[in-house]
Amino acid sequence: MQVQFWGTRGSIPKPGPTTIRYGGNTLCVEVRTARGTLVVIDCGTGLHGLGLKLLLAGGKGLAGHILISHTHWDHIQGVPFFAPFFVRGNKWDIYGPKGLNQSLRETLAGQMQHTYSPITTDEFGATIRYHDLVEGTFDIDDVKVTTQYLNHPALTLGYRLEADGVTVVYCCDHEPFSRAVADGHGEFSGLDQRHADFIAGADLLIHDAQYTAAEYPSKSGWGHSSSEFVVRLARHAKAKRVVLTHHDPLRSDDALDRIVEKLKAELSADRSPLLVSAAAEGNVIDVKPSNAGPSQSAGGKFSALTSVEPALVRRSVLISVADPKVAKSLKKAAQAEGLRANFCSNAEGARTLFAKDPPSLAIIDLDIARHDDAGICEAIREMEENEPPVVAVAEQEVEADGIMDWLITPFTDSYARTKIRAWVLRAATSRVPHYSRKTTRTASRDCASSSPISDSG
Ligand SMILES: [Zn+2]
Numbered sequence: 001m002q003v004q005f006w007g008t009r010g011s012i013p014k015p016g017p018t019t020i021r022y023g024g025n026t027l028c029v030e031v032r033t034a035r036g037t038l039v040v041i042d043c044g045t046g047l048h049g050l051g052l053k054l055l056l057a058g059g060k061g062l063a064g065h066i067l068i069s070h071t072h073w074d075h076i077q078g079v080p081f082f083a084p085f086f087v088r089g090n091k092w093d094i095y096g097p098k099g100l101n102q103s104l105r106e107t108l109a110g111q112m113q114h115t116y117s118p119i120t121t122d123e124f125g126a127t128i129r130y131h132d133l134v135e136g137t138f139d140i141d142d143v144k145v146t147t148q149y150l151n152h153p154a155l156t157l158g159y160r161l162e163a164d165g166v167t168v169v170y171c172c173d174h175e176p177f178s179r180a181v182a183d184g185h186g187e188f189s190g191l192d193q194r195h196a197d198f199i200a201g202a203d204l205l206i207h208d209a210q211y212t213a214a215e216y217p218s219k220s221g222w223g224h225s226s227s228e229f230v231v232r233l234a235r236h237a238k239a240k241r242v243v244l245t246h247h248d249p250l251r252s253d254d255a256l257d258r259i260v261e262k263l264k265a266e267l268s269a270d271r272s273p274l275l276v277s278a279a280a281e282g283n284v285i286d287v288k289p290s291n292a293g294p295s296q297s298a299g300g301k302f303s304a305l306t307s308v309e310p311a312l313v314r315r316s317v318l319i320s321v322a323d324p325k326v327a328k329s330l331k332k333a334a335q336a337e338g339l340r341a342n343f344c345s346n347a348e349g350a351r352t353l354f355a356k357d358p359p360s361l362a363i364i365d366l367d368i369a370r371h372d373d374a375g376i377c378e379a380i381r382e383m384e385e386n387e388p389p390v391v392a393v394a395e396q397e398v399e400a401d402g403i404m405d406w407l408i409t410p411f412t413d414s415y416a417r418t419k420i421r422a423w424v425l426r427a428a429t430s431r432v433p434h435y436s437r438k439t440t441r442t443a444s445r446d447c448a449s450s451s452p453i454s455d456s457g
Pocket residue numbers: 010011072074075173246
């Protein structure tokens with residue numbers, strides 16, 4: 001596979017004298033297989049340059065596939081300016097994460113409404129097909145694509161591409177799930193281990209590394225990684241090469257050089273074979289099979305293109321949290337996603353609710369003072385095959401069984417909405433994720449414990 005970077009900047013385009021070498025355009029990567037299959041990942045302003053190249057190469061009868069990680073501006077702003085969309089006879093397939101209330105097509109059309117744009121998606125001359133994705137696997141010609149949700153305040157998919165005997169993984173935008181892992185001292189477990197499994201053995205990992213470890217604490221919850229974390233992740237996942245991208249708009253070329261030099265020195269001191277560099281606009285990487293052979297193929301048989309609409313009729317969220325402010329914010333987040341929000345404070349209330357309106361997701365706090373947390377968890381487990389995933393609200397992660405994910409307070413409305421959306425969609429696929437329901441170490445009692453993970457290593 002051949003990979004070319006057309007946009008490497010995160011958040012906002014940043015052209016100018018300080019970003020000449022690494023580039024000022026927002027995210028866009030071109031991937032080509034030996035057979036000629038064209039896959040474009042993300043549509044930041046870098047997409048414009050790619051479009052011109054494709055047109056100059058004879059832009060009629062073009063067919064390509066576009067994978068969109070999520071629909072924040074820096075990943076879609078190039079769409080209205082992609083010249084091959086305006087050529088009759090061209091065929092493009094656009095894939096992106098499925099929403100709950102809005103299709104990918106509607107979301108992309110949103111940024112081209114009359115108020116924002118002189119043209120609308122209806123004016124594209126090419127044949128364009130839109131595909132809403134969930135977690136799973138699908139094929140684009142000779143490329144096997146596996147998708148997995150990342151941790152970001154918008155529903156975001158990472159993409160693992162396998163073709164030509166090599167694996168390329170793209171993860172933008174992403175922040176470690178656990179604060180302890182993000183800080184660099186926690187072990188990979190639960191969803192962070194699942195993220196590492198998704199990357200496992202990649203010949204090339206392209207990963208969000210917007211911040212440095214020193215900057216990260218003040219940016220926690222913004223949905224991005226530090227370069228130090230990404231290198232640690234790549235080593236843990238036994239990736240062969242990592243390219244840092246989604247460069248911060250304030251990061252100069254010289255500052256990026258210094259970051260990469262420091263990481264290289266650390267890897268060399270550790271005699272690590274991992275190659276590290278920062279993505280630069282225009283750079284081409286030929287990804288060749290390594291002596292170790294291809295990495296193990298990822299993903300199961302579940303099609304990422306499956307329509308999960310019929311399974312979404314069960315659209316309610318059970319909320320059991322003591323703090324009225326948190327409860328209000330969760331209710332708002334659930335309703336914004338088009339879900340009913342139901343409340344309960346004890347096991348009996350939970351059982352009555354489950355009989356009337358079985359939830360797709362349960363969000364509970366682990367308040368040791370509220371002794372019925374265990375009772376509510378018991379009532380959830382009694383639902384057996386209809387057991388919803390449980391997300392816990394807490395100030396920090398604690399050791400507890402049965403918790404699938406955490407909402408660490410304080411959290412933003414966007415983060416809450418994204419967690420809710422991801423878990424409702426996962427539940428709707430009826431595909432219990434590959435990892436154990438025990439996302440943390442053994443607890444003294446189910447769904448409740450007060451021992452912080454960070455204290456135990
Ligand atoms: Zn971004």
